[in-house]
Amino acid sequence: MNRLTRAAVLGLVLATAAPLAAQAQDRGDRRENRRDYREDRRDDRREFRQERRDDRRDWRNGEYDNRRDFRQDRRDDRRDFRQERREDRRDFRRDQRWDRNNRDWWRGRDDFRDYRGARNGYWYAPSYGYYRVEPRYYGYRWQRGHYLPHSYRNYYVRDPYAYGLRPAPRGYRYVHAGNDIVLIAIATGLIASVLAGVY
8 A cells, every 4th residue: 555545544544433432532522421420329329318308307296395395284184183183072071070069060961951850750861861660660770789670771871081981991881861870791790889969
């Protein structure tokens, strides 16, 4: 090959190689740019998810704190309400307790709402009402060691505290017998003690 042909071929090769190299370089740059773009997008998404997680965690912690405070406040309110109710009941019961010096202590009590005073031939049992009594027991003075008749043993005292009584021992009950309260053995009706003239 002569010099001229060689120079022409070389020129042709250089003329085609330069754009191909530039094109390859351009393709490589574009690939590099796309890779960088994808990595940037991945990083952005990762950061966004992390921020969302942090926000949710903060919100949940704040929300849990709010709920915890709300539950604690409700607990405190209920405790205070129960305490106030207990004190009110204690005061009410103290005001409504039997007082030997006050003949009208029973007025205003629910268990005495039907009471209209003594009736001949009847006894009154609070919360039960009037019931007929045999003539021989009307005005009877109950004493310790006597027996309360079976037909009069069912009128239990529902609130011994109101009469200043301790809880009945096991096997015993307080029973209304006329104006008296007697402590009887449940099985036999034997009178263990008498609280006379309650109302």
